[in-house]
Amino acid sequence: MVKNSLMKTSTPEPRQRDADRSQLGILVAARDEFAEHGLAGARVDRIAERAGLNKRLIYYYFGSKDELFLAVLENVYADIRAAEKELHLLDMPPPEAIRKLTEFTWNYYLEHPEFLTLLNSANLHQARHLERSKRVREMNSPLIQTLGDILERGRKDGILRGGIDPVQLYISIAGLAYFYLSNNHTLSAIFGRDLMTRKAHNERVSHMCDVILGYVLRD
Amino acid sequence: MVKNSLMKTSTPEPRQRDADRSQLGILVAARDEFAEHGLAGARVDRIAERAGLNKRLIYYYFGSKDELFLAVLENVYADIRAAEKELHLLDMPPPEAIRKLTEFTWNYYLEHPEFLTLLNSANLHQARHLERSKRVREMNSPLIQTLGDILERGRKDGILRGGIDPVQLYISIAGLAYFYLSNNHTLSAIFGRDLMTRKAHNERVSHMCDVILGYVLRD
Amino acid sequence: MVKNSLMKTSTPEPRQRDADRSQLGILVAARDEFAEHGLAGARVDRIAERAGLNKRLIYYYFGSKDELFLAVLENVYADIRAAEKELHLLDMPPPEAIRKLTEFTWNYYLEHPEFLTLLNSANLHQARHLERSKRVREMNSPLIQTLGDILERGRKDGILRGGIDPVQLYISIAGLAYFYLSNNHTLSAIFGRDLMTRKAHNERVSHMCDVILGYVLRD
Amino acid sequence: MVKNSLMKTSTPEPRQRDADRSQLGILVAARDEFAEHGLAGARVDRIAERAGLNKRLIYYYFGSKDELFLAVLENVYADIRAAEKELHLLDMPPPEAIRKLTEFTWNYYLEHPEFLTLLNSANLHQARHLERSKRVREMNSPLIQTLGDILERGRKDGILRGGIDPVQLYISIAGLAYFYLSNNHTLSAIFGRDLMTRKAHNERVSHMCDVILGYVLRD
DNA sequence: TATGAATGAGCTTTCATTCAT
DNA sequence: CATGAATGAAAGCTCATTCAT
Numbered sequence: 031m032v033k034n035s036l037m038k039t040s041t042p043e044p045r046q047r048d049a050d051r052s053q054l055g056i057l058v059a060a061r062d063e064f065a066e067h068g069l070a071g072a073r074v075d076r077i078a079e080r081a082g083l084n085k086r087l088i089y090y091y092f093g094s095k096d097e098l099f100l101a102v103l104e105n106v107y108a109d110i111r112a113a114e115k116e117l118h119l120l121d122m123p124p125p126e127a128i129r130k131l132t133e134f135t136w137n138y139y140l141e142h143p144e145f146l147t148l149l150n151s152a153n154l155h156q157a158r159h160l161e162r163s164k165r166v167r168e169m170n171s172p173l174i175q176t177l178g179d180i181l182e183r184g185r186k187d188g189i190l191r192g193g194i195d196p197v198q199l200y201i202s203i204a205g206l207a208y209f210y211l212s213n214n215h216t217l218s219a220i221f222g223r224d225l226m227t228r229k230a231h232n233e234r235v236s237h238m239c240d241v242i243l244g245y246v247l248r249d
Numbered sequence: 250m251v252k253n254s255l256m257k258t259s260t261p262e263p264r265q266r267d268a269d270r271s272q273l274g275i276l277v278a279a280r281d282e283f284a285e286h287g288l289a290g291a292r293v294d295r296i297a298e299r300a301g302l303n304k305r306l307i308y309y310y311f312g313s314k315d316e317l318f319l320a321v322l323e324n325v326y327a328d329i330r331a332a333e334k335e336l337h338l339l340d341m342p343p344p345e346a347i348r349k350l351t352e353f354t355w356n357y358y359l360e361h362p363e364f365l366t367l368l369n370s371a372n373l374h375q376a377r378h379l380e381r382s383k384r385v386r387e388m389n390s391p392l393i394q395t396l397g398d399i400l401e402r403g404r405k406d407g408i409l410r411g412g413i414d415p416v417q418l419y420i421s422i423a424g425l426a427y428f429y430l431s432n433n434h435t436l437s438a439i440f441g442r443d444l445m446t447r448k449a450h451n452e453r454v455s456h457m458c459d460v461i462l463g464y465v466l467r468d
Numbered sequence: 469m470v471k472n473s474l475m476k477t478s479t480p481e482p483r484q485r486d487a488d489r490s491q492l493g494i495l496v497a498a499r500d501e502f503a504e505h506g507l508a509g510a511r512v513d514r515i516a517e518r519a520g521l522n523k524r525l526i527y528y529y530f531g532s533k534d535e536l537f538l539a540v541l542e543n544v545y546a547d548i549r550a551a552e553k554e555l556h557l558l559d560m561p562p563p564e565a566i567r568k569l570t571e572f573t574w575n576y577y578l579e580h581p582e583f584l585t586l587l588n589s590a591n592l593h594q595a596r597h598l599e600r601s602k603r604v605r606e607m608n609s610p611l612i613q614t615l616g617d618i619l620e621r622g623r624k625d626g627i628l629r630g631g632i633d634p635v636q637l638y639i640s641i642a643g644l645a646y647f648y649l650s651n652n653h654t655l656s657a658i659f660g661r662d663l664m665t666r667k668a669h670n671e672r673v674s675h676m677c678d679v680i681l682g683y684v685l686r687d
Numbered sequence: 688m689v690k691n692s693l694m695k696t697s698t699p700e701p702r703q704r705d706a707d708r709s710q711l712g713i714l715v716a717a718r719d720e721f722a723e724h725g726l727a728g729a730r731v732d733r734i735a736e737r738a739g740l741n742k743r744l745i746y747y748y749f750g751s752k753d754e755l756f757l758a759v760l761e762n763v764y765a766d767i768r769a770a771e772k773e774l775h776l777l778d779m780p781p782p783e784a785i786r787k788l789t790e791f792t793w794n795y796y797l798e799h800p801e802f803l804t805l806l807n808s809a810n811l812h813q814a815r816h817l818e819r820s821k822r823v824r825e826m827n828s829p830l831i832q833t834l835g836d837i838l839e840r841g842r843k844d845g846i847l848r849g850g851i852d853p854v855q856l857y858i859s860i861a862g863l864a865y866f867y868l869s870n871n872h873t874l875s876a877i878f879g880r881d882l883m884t885r886k887a888h889n890e891r892v893s894h895m896c897d898v899i900l901g902y903v904l905r906d
Numbered sequence: 907t908a909t910g911a912a913t914g915a916g917c918t919t920t921c922a923t924t925c926a927t
Numbered sequence: 928c929a930t931g932a933a934t935g936a937a938a939g940c941t942c943a944t945t946c947a948t
Contacts, residue, residue: 070290205428509727647862
């Protein structure tokens, strides 16, 4: 189980504390269960068991398995975006900011495999969960805004090439990390080569930076 | 439903044996069902209905839902690798070959969304299905072999930079296309921008080629 | 349906907890169903129907058909051993005790035909259910102990012959009753004679006592 | 698998030989399957597989699973009665004949465990199979006839007590062997003592003869 | 005579969800 | 707030039996 915002209970009034703790416990348990088994494969019983709480509470707080899944998704998105904010990319020189973001993305995915699986599940269900959530949209635009600012500043400085779409770039950075890690079992099986050694990881992140920086830096 | 090798009845004999046709029909139906709902979400009843056959036959021919899933996976891998072979990449100049492979990968994923979803499902289950299949390993090594040959030739010609790992490169090409398409719903929801217009597609494939060729070409 | 310990709600509290009542009802229903149809022939649906409860509850409480079968076996064994204990055989003169046990065994089998059928089913499955249950072993040893004591006392008194193995004797008593009753349909069909009239029963129990007492009594 | 009348094909015309062989093979396979799993637990598929023949043939020759079961029962009864006839009990002095029959019964049951299980299954289904078969009745009456003759002769000679019912006696002999062997797993589990060693077997047959002869012999 | 293909009904088991307290 | 008991619907899978040749 991974530490993140779900774990920090922001000390509310005494009465409510148990309720909050229960909700939190359910969310964490659900996140792990959904990550391991997907939406359809997840079992409400197991979530209750993982949380050490009665199954009925899940329905009391979240209404249904689907709504619980959405709550989990919103949570993990909030986590990664919060972590990105902590990078303070705007305080760095553009190339360094982009390298930092690339490395961060890789490391975050590496350390939060549940994030990748949850994304997959969300995609399988055609993002029908996220479409309903405006919270998610609000959460994510700042990142693209930031990346756009960096690219623009780099272009002005003459250090980065122009005409780079921040959305395309972000998708590429994410995709380079995501595919490697999300498909690592398949790829390992297919290519008969262990992709999860520390050495393989170092090679990958180095390769990723080569590709991305080679692209954004002006020749 | 998507066209591919499953649909071509290779024998031109007057009437195919019913058994073969049934097995084929089950495979096609299963592929679509697994692609739409994932492994856990897929329903054997629906597969039978899609195939217009009795559910019992599925077990008669494939033994279990899991084994059927493996059969489907082997099939879709066979399809993409066969299509790649048709590109005759070895007959082209190295840079053109790499551009071709990049574009092909994009187009194939675009036209075979079921391939992406099936891959996702396989990964969710930690490739435990593929690990059992040596067929898959045998199918996939030639691609890396070919890519390695191209890179080596390009390096000798002085047109490509040296030290490029074909596995890393292939994963990057695939990742750039995969993440965009697989996550398109999530990304569209998140960034509030439709990524599935023709224009958006053209921009993406162009971006991909820029990134990949920018990386492999010697400065 | 036969009266036995399953039917006695041992707690005189105003209302038994529903869970207990449900479990009990399932056990009784299962006992009858297994007795009528054997393990393989028994239908979980019918057990639920007999118990007037939801099928799902059977799995909730007992886990599987097999485990339910084991629970039933343990129960019927507990019943017969409890009934035997009530005979207070140790308080009688040895010959009377043995006659009593013989008659009791006959009567118990006669009144509990389900016991015989359940035994048959357990044997068909090679007692693999009972082997897992130490409860059963613990339940049954006291009987042999008692019978051994009786034989020993009788021998000392000079009224019973020596060298009688209590296990052999018990098996013989049981066998004389069991075969007649368990196979009564077959025997009736084969010998063309109704073995289930009251007269036939009296003749059998009288024959049994002749055989057993003729054996144990010193000439 | 045990050798018996099922195995001897009485050399018919060449054409029919295959048909006979197939029928025979099915009967043997069915006997073993029914003996191992009971009627409900037996699988027609497995019978076909054991016989190395197509499942359809079973229906062609025997009509249904139930009718096949009846055919098997008739066969095993024919076998034991034929074996009993071979004893030529009428040629012996009465006490020896009864001892011989007791020992034979024990040995036959010991060597044909499938006979016991099949009997159990028949009983579970209330002999509804046998009731339909007059063949079985015809087969079995001679044994009781013989036993009656022996008892009568012994009584006249003054060596056996009078008033013994041959049916009761036969049931007792069978019961003493049957319960021990049929329930051996249960009894072994219950009493924590291996009843299937050679020594245990010898003790049992000796005990059986003591009991039976002690009963029939005039004091 | 013999067989591979196919099926409807029904099996055990599972699941998300609700009830009653 | 919290929970054990209970359920309808449906899941994966199995079975005896029949079809078509």
